[in-house]
Amino acid sequence: MNETGRPQDYPLSNPRADRVRKVAQLAGRPARLKRSEFLAEGPQAVREALVLHGKRIAAGERGIVYEVYATEACLDRHPELEELAEGTSAHLATDEVIAAMADTVTPQGIVAVCGFVDVSLEQVLDAGPRLIAILCQVRDPGNAGTVLRAADAAGADAVILTGSSVDIYNPKAVRSTAGSLFHLPIVLGADATEVAARCKERGIGVLAADGYGDLNLDRLQDENAGRRSGASAAESVYALEEPTAWLFGNEAQGLAEDEIALADHRVAVPVYGSAESLNLGTAATVCLYASARAQQAS
Template sequence: MNLTEDHDETMTNVRAEKVREVARLATRTGRARAGEFLAEGPQAVREAMKSHIARDAEGKGAVVRQIFATDDCLDKYPEFEEMVAKAPGVRARLVSPEVLAAMADTVTPQGIVATCVIPETELEQILAAKPALVAVLCRVQDPGNAGTILRAADAAGADALILTGGSVDIYNPKAVRSTVGSIFHLPIATNVELSEVIAALKAQGSTILAADGYGAADLDELQDASAARRTGGTFETNSEAPVLEDPTTWLFGNEGQGLNEDELSRADHRVAVPLYGIAESLNVSTAATVCLYASARAQRRK
């Protein structure tokens, strides 16, 4: 590992201030004060470093501040030494397993963590890119769900993730781990007023769809109609039904309550994911994955 010149020894003191400083990033207050969050594990740190190197090449701001890794981890993943050499401004330190454990949020850390800059992405920046597919989390409070939805949005090729006030901090360690590195791939705007998001995206021509188990529109029927349009056929559906090929913004609600009436009333359509078994409902992250992929498939095949 390339070490900074003022540190040439492995960190072994678990009570050192630097260790406490990194560990505080597990708390919302600690993240807010530092303007940083913690990425844990080889996959998350690898994606953070790729993003850092790419942004540096474009003359943009830093992604990673510091990396802390054990010898065993570097023996297993030697590519990190090369990445650090290509990443200006990133400070790297060797640490003992005990120090790494004191820094990390997980019970069994994977030998490497990075402190990363919390990006300040404004809604205007997302709008400037004319997004075709956006996921909006309305009061989603479980970090695992939020992180999984972000990962699904990334995999589906969505253009952005937006979280309204009352939603979980997406830079919570559990949420970051759930993204498996996708947190470094998508623009993310947090604590945004839903009315502002919807007004702005509607003005750009985006259709607002609310994922709602009691919705009048059936996602299967919308996909069948999309397939029929591609092949020049016909599929009988409501003439006012949404077109999945169009620019779309999906709203996903709270785990226990779903979308409330105010949130639902702001959507152009309420769309239900059909249930074929006897399950009462789908987990919000599972429903979000199905909905985002339905839109992504239709848009890509248009």
């Protein structure tokens, strides 16, 4: 930062500079894996990355934001980003440089180089989670990001991606999370069988979101509401207020039979109209909010 509070007097202006190319390489998986770094783009994602960075530094841990590049126009629109970026390697850059670094067609004037934020399965389970989303063979980065964002909004404690799922550090996936990537623990490369077994050992029920499921989500919610009001003393097949891990499957094929077999129950989201089914993001949102509502009410 200079005396005016801005990162430096003269912005980076050469889009072909080595520093610029090095940042741009993070759009590719090989560079991300080699350096354990990824790119956050846009004010929302960078803001949330910097907030998490500050919390970790305050806790005596290593920060996650290594470099920030921004245009003056972006900082004028979002002055809070300057304060949040203090203590990081922050640089002014021209629009052309940001465009060369970013993965998007129309960059928003700021990018940040971040360190990987995923954690181990053990860390997640040791924290006593009550709501987990498990993504099995989810290949589309936009879908993965949407489910992660929904899980964050529903107050889930973690999102777990199996080894065959998309790289959550893919720029499109990062953008799709709208900053939620920096809000809750993420486990990557997990084995679905191991995750289900470890959840059950900890008393966490495992539900498979399956359009052909024998249980109806509406029925489970009605039974839950009945128990809360005292209108029904009948014991339901599954109590949504209990700690739960939801299995969500591939966008096209859904959950494989061996993945469904890992669950305690198969649960269908009812479709009342003429649509054949719900897309992954919508189904995951409905299921996670059903559990969240039951858990909050209890």
